[in-house]
Amino acid sequence: MRATVIHAPRDIRVEEVADPTIQQSTDAVVRVLRACICGSDLWPYRGEGNTGPEQRIGHEFLGVVEEAGGDVSGFAPGDLVVAPFAWSDGVCDICHEGLPTSCPQGGIWGRPGSDGGQGEAVRVPFADGTLVKLPADAASDDRLLTALLALSDVLGTGHHAAVGAGVRPGATVAVVGDGAVGLCGVLAAKRLGAERIIALGRHQARTDIARTFGATDIVAERGDAAVAAVRELTRGQGAHSVIEAVGTEQSMLTSVRITRDGGAIGYVGVPHGSATGLDLGHMFARNIALRGGVAPARAYLPELLPDVLDGTIDPSPVFDVSVGLDDIASGYKAMDERIALKVLVKM
Known part of the structure; x- marks a missing residue:
């Protein structure tokens, strides 16, 4: 599969990487339909912060479940889902207190050892605690799909x-x-x-x-x-x-x-x-x-999702430039130069 990899400051490439697979029974594999570039992605792009060589990048995506581990009960292949920018187990005390970004077993996409969201597919640890199911018919509504992507990070x-x-x-x-x-x-x-x-x-x-x-x-x-x-x-x-x-x-x-x-x-x-x-x-x-501090986006999803679905709020205008995965380097450049507000990546 193809995915976005950062090699050095302003050196963003789309490369062939290993397909994600189920590693734990609580995992799911999600085929990405929409991803985007975050303003915080620009810091490693500009050489600020710690980024290892040939590291996957991106932490906002939604897509379709392709495979689910044996202990995943809430999702099945074919489900349309959105992923918050951090995964979490959903069962620990901290998650129950509404702070999944501090989950001891959690993490953020695009960090060493994890898949980045700006690729064709992602392995999702703790799928039941992380993913949120979306109505299947949303996949055919481009504006709504874009608005739902904002739930991954910026809206929360x-x-x-x-x-x-x-x-x-x-x-x-x-x-x-x-x-x-x-x-x-x-x-x-x-x-x-x-x-x-x-x-x-x-x-x-x-x-x-x-x-x-x-x-x-x-x-x-x-x-x-x-x-x-x-x-x-x-x-x-x-x-x-x-x-x-x-x-x-x-x-x-x-x-x-x-x-x-x-x-x-x-x-x-x-x-x-x-x-x-x-x-x-x-x-x-x-x-x-x-x-x-870091927004517990997963904790806010149940509250915000209905308002996005019924049109009470529509964050889709923040995505003002759209690119395909192969052109993602141009998307980074546009955001870096403030030509674009937020770049949508369509798979």
Whole structure:
């Protein structure tokens, strides 16, 4: 089978690799129909972070079960399924507490020793605890299939940020970051009843999507100017809830400065660089809460899936470029150069 392999910074290739097989009785093999490129995939692509040579890559996919191990009870060959970006056993205490990304037996696709999601097929450990079944007829609806793919990561991550930020009906929310996760944060805030949503972003194509998703205001400035703009929009008070979807020191500092006293920040931007400028004393004095981290996407799937299926929310616009597997290197280049927001990979 063919799969995406990263050899070195900006060296992405599609190569022949061994077909996945059932190794444990709890495994399933999934033939991939849709995958995509994540913003976090760009860090190894740019040479930041630890990536071994000739490593599989990608962690978002949906597809059809081809084979199931003898102890898999919830799935059978032919089932259409979506996989969250991390697998988990679904039975341990941590999984039952709603944090499958911390499952002691879990892992993330595309890490050493696992299959990457950007390939023709994937071995799924702990299939019953990891996969979620989708309606079979969704496979014939291209838009819906694309929207369902967002459940693998970005929609659940945006929702996690909104939950961490304490978004509630009537709240004012600010979203720092206009990438796919930030835009899904806008969608999640609207779904949770936010009255005012201020999206911080400078790219009109992205802020247009933000408005479609529910943003009421756009702030194109950065740094001090962005803080001043948000403060002006909120009569000097700041936002009740702030979604941080970038992961840099500057984005976190901006988030703190635009949060209302007594408010909360939900941070889901993958951290890169330092955070030496973050003043905990300042946050302490203003009673600002900080919650977030790796999104437990599998835990949110039962809640979010029905709303995607019935069209209450539609995250599909975040996928603005589509490529075939053979052209995935061009997809990475487009995202790296900010030509594309999020690239869909069709098998």
